[in-house]
Amino acid sequence: MRKYWELMKSQIKLDSAYTIWYWSGTASTILRVFVIYAFWSAVYDNRVEITGIPLSTMLTYVVLATLLSNYSAGVGYELANRVRNGEVAIELMRPYDLMHKLVALDLGTKITSSVRNTLPIIILSFIFIGINLPHTWFAGPLSILSAIIGVFIGAQLDMIIGILAFWVFYIWGLRILRNAILLFFSGALLPISLFPDWLQTVSTFLPFQSIVYVPVAIYTGQITGSDIYFSILMQLVWLVVIFGIIRLLWSFALRRVTIFGG
């Protein structure tokens, strides 16, 4: 366990060193939040609510969803790159589990960016956009728990695409497809409760809404009462299922591994 902890720490140190990268990331997120604010204010110009959602709830939802969707990517791209340029050979020569290592690095990056990027923007949003506090005092911690599980699910889904690089060497197309699916079905764009009924039903059988919609909807109160626990349970089930799929794929991948370039 210690080695993964050290790897995570090294990633945090590394990320803290890149200040330009950090400021450009923060600036682009602030810009996106501002655009979202302007867009939804315009949509609500002549009405008080849309399908029962008032402006302040909607803004709370889309701002938090935008911030959270920043975390939906993982290290799949990194893994795919290493497979393609052959660096995975060196990774496989080390006495660690590459999957665990990648997750550790990913966590490191996400911890850095949540402290340096997300947290300040949330505070700014409270002050300047006036987003709501959690729906109930209990919804706060539960939504954080749910968000953490969601981040893990997103990272794991990304890893699946990375592992596919062992079979499909250029995963660019797959990533585009994944981004489109994720943007729509994770609820990063709109609350899933605004979807037509059949689409909502489809969505409940997919893992994507666990990444953004569930945690944010718990926060804003679109998911309430015992539904909260059920949703979190579903998230956990998805996490376990996807983790299992990854382990299976990874063992297949290792068996057919061929290293490129010498």
Next chain:
Amino acid sequence: MVNYYPENREYFEMGCSMIEVRGLTKEYTIVKKSPGLRGAVKGLFVRDYTVKRAVDNINFSINQGELVGYIGANGAGKSTTIKMLSGILTPSSGEVKVNGIIPYQERKKNAQTIGAVFGQRTQLFWDIAVRESYHLLKHIYQIPDKQHKETLEMFIEVLNLGPLLATPVRQLSLGQKMRCELAAAFLHNPSIVYLDEPTIGLDVAVKTRIRAFIREMNKLHNTTVLLTTHDMQDIEEICNRIIIIDEGKVLYDGSLASIKERFGQKRVIHFELDLEGEFTLPAALEGKANVIPGEEEGKISLSFSSKEMNAADVISAVLGEYRARDLTIADPKIETIVHEIYERGV
């Protein structure tokens, strides 16, 4: 294959050898692509595969503390063998045992006891300072504090790493990087180290330092070293045994002394001649020298054994019949020896 190492057989039977390879074979499936746009479209639907045998029924065993040069031309199957020994690749067939472990089945356990340097790739952490890299390696290999500190201090002195420790790896020069890589490979005191072209692209001073370091480690910890290189000097200064492979097969396995005796006298002279018509070997060289035709008009090379005749005689025999624009006497290269062995057998 000829085995000049009968004593290995005993070790194998006693089970004392560090690396044992029996009938090791690796085949790759390669997708054949038809040329042009039509071929690309066709490739979306129908694919032709060819099977390439990169390593073909290889046998050898290496004892603890041996310094073995594993040589062959590019694409001979050296890296593929090393990748199977280190557990990265799964063999298509055959047995491989390293330190009593089957590497591809217990990759992580195997990884704990091996070190590696790949001249073409870096294994240090690209963006962080060298010192941090070593700190991470300490945790990755679970090296005890005291041992880590002592080893590192020694490496810093022997390889002169002091001034490099605070620099990120990406800012190091090739020679600096390679010294750091070498320290990283030996840091956890592995019982086997694979060195894949560790001196590629380095200047003589760095090469000398690296060779001395490898010998020192071997003397100190009885570390087994498997080295691939195209530099004959590396082999001469480090190894006491060489294995030559070509097209995936072992051509020669034996002591360095015996191969030098057989092939060390091999000399090649490259001529650039004003030719009118075909080149024919002068009568004086008949049966003593081989003609290797060059790629360009008028360029030919003669190979001969310095036992049978000396270079001056060869040159004067050729100059007696042809006008030469230029000539160079080449050092015996490992490629030439490999080529020679491949052409004529051992």
